[in-house]
Amino acid sequence: MKQTSLFDQNENNNAPLAYRVRPQSLAEFYGQTHLLGPGKVLRDLIENDQLSSMIFWGPPGVGKTTLARIIAAQTKAHFLTFSAVTSSIKDIKAIMKDAEAAREMGEKTLVFVDEIHRFNKAQQDAFLPYVEKGSITLIGATTENPSFELNSALLSRCKVFVLHELKITELVDLLKHALNSSQGFPQLEIQISDDTLKEIAAFANGDGRSALNTLEMAVLNAPRQGKQVTIDHEILQHLLGTKSLRYDQKGEEHYNVISALHKSMRNSDVNAAIYWLSRMLDGGEDPLYIARRLVRFASEDIGLADTNALNVAVNVFQACQLIGMPECDVHLTEAVIYLALAPKSNAAYKARLAAKKDVRDYGNLPVPLQIRNAPTKLMDELGYGKDYQYAHKSPDKLTTMQTAPPEISGHDYYQPTEQGKELRFKQRLNYLKQWHKEHH
Numbered sequence: 001m002k003q004t005s006l007f008d009q010n011e012n013n014n015a016p017l018a019y020r021v022r023p024q025s026l027a028e029f030y031g032q033t034h035l036l037g038p039g040k041v042l043r044d045l046i047e048n049d050q051l052s053s054m055i056f057w058g059p060p061g062v063g064k065t066t067l068a069r070i071i072a073a074q075t076k077a078h079f080l081t082f083s084a085v086t087s088s089i090k091d092i093k094a095i096m097k098d099a100e101a102a103r104e105m106g107e108k109t110l111v112f113v114d115e116i117h118r119f120n121k122a123q124q125d126a127f128l129p130y131v132e133k134g135s136i137t138l139i140g141a142t143t144e145n146p147s148f149e150l151n152s153a154l155l156s157r158c159k160v161f162v163l164h165e166l167k168i169t170e171l172v173d174l175l176k177h178a179l180n181s182s183q184g185f186p187q188l189e190i191q192i193s194d195d196t197l198k199e200i201a202a203f204a205n206g207d208g209r210s211a212l213n214t215l216e217m218a219v220l221n222a223p224r225q226g227k228q229v230t231i232d233h234e235i236l237q238h239l240l241g242t243k244s245l246r247y248d249q250k251g252e253e254h255y256n257v258i259s260a261l262h263k264s265m266r267n268s269d270v271n272a273a274i275y276w277l278s279r280m281l282d283g284g285e286d287p288l289y290i291a292r293r294l295v296r297f298a299s300e301d302i303g304l305a306d307t308n309a310l311n312v313a314v315n316v317f318q319a320c321q322l323i324g325m326p327e328c329d330v331h332l333t334e335a336v337i338y339l340a341l342a343p344k345s346n347a348a349y350k351a352r353l354a355a356k357k358d359v360r361d362y363g364n365l366p367v368p369l370q371i372r373n374a375p376t377k378l379m380d381e382l383g384y385g386k387d388y389q390y391a392h393k394s395p396d397k398l399t400t401m402q403t404a405p406p407e408i409s410g411h412d413y414y415q416p417t418e419q420g421k422e423l424r425f426k427q428r429l430n431y432l433k434q435w436h437k438e439h440h
Helices: 042-046 064-074 091-103 121-131 170-180 194-203 207-221 232-237 254-264 270-282 287-305 309-323 327-342 347-362 377-381 422-438
Strands: 003-004 054-057 078-084 109-114 137-142 159-162 189-192 228-231
Touching: 042 064, 054 064, 064 137, 078 091, 091 109, 091 121, 109 228, 121 309, 159 228, 159 422, 170 194, 170 207, 194 207, 194 232, 207 228, 207 232, 232 422, 254 287, 254 327, 270 287, 270 327, 287 309, 287 347, 309 327
Parallel strands: 054 137, 054 159, 078 109, 109 137, 189 228
Antiparallel strands: 003 078
16 A cells, blocks of 8 residues: 555666656546547546546556556645555555545545455445545546446446557557657667557557567667667567467456457358457467357357258367367358358247247246147046147148147247248248138
């Protein structure tokens, strides 16, 4: 736990570059123009010192902590920082008591909690009464969806601001700022092209801290002649490994990407579907999880419009079980291509939902007597199976016998489309309706 009224700028050259060139004002801050551009809500709140409790939600390295420090520098409030990893409930209550005393003296207290999603329910509850009374202004930073990680009571009292990963152009500007800063590499003359800066920016995946760390690594390891350091493409290739993709197999990004794959296939966008599949595979996703979702998609979004879609999906699932990764990546790609390009129909899915609703609304409707089984004499005497009509004895293989409970008679669950092979099922259904109308 650290207490300060502003924040200290460490000018020690041994500190990491990202720390040395940390922005101290909004004018030096890169990215988040949707929140901090001229006239935008967060900028106005900061500049007018009208802050309420808020949560900064975004991926790593986009400026959540830096923004909190800038607010600390510009606000008239007493500024405290907490680490959700090391602070105990006892620590929280002690500081909250001081904040309450300060409020009674007319002083404001701003509390910044890094990684607030790591607080357990009891720790979050310890903050709640002080946030509610206005004893403190809480600023929490999190990489996780606050809807899942924060108590609803605390979340309802905070404004959530979503911070986006930095664009390549913003990262290039950030790197240039670091190179020109007196806190960057003032003793060196660094030669680096815009194209090489773009390579570093692309490698960083929207993470400003990662971009600065990569630049610093390149400067420290590049050939040097006196004060002159030259960084080019070849040097970067030696320094950088495989680009690390941001993909959490258990977190929100997992659900975002599988949703993107599903909806790309539904929209018949084959190239987007292949891309999202590749994102999942390269991020280490279990191929059987993807294959299961493809099997579901084959029936939910294609159904009878292409009766081979389910066969393809099941075959690919079995192939993934048989050979695993990395060999089954091409099988998954084949399935995704097939499903994306197949004609689409959700008629089977909608039929299931409609019938499910009737089951819920009507409860356990009795089976009509004529289609009940009668294995005993008593059941036969009670009329089980009476007036049963055997369809195979009819030339049309059809009968006028009612097989649905009377309460749901006429409820049409299956509404076939005219997509692909489902047109045949629609034609068959129309024929059946016309036959029953004529033989009613």
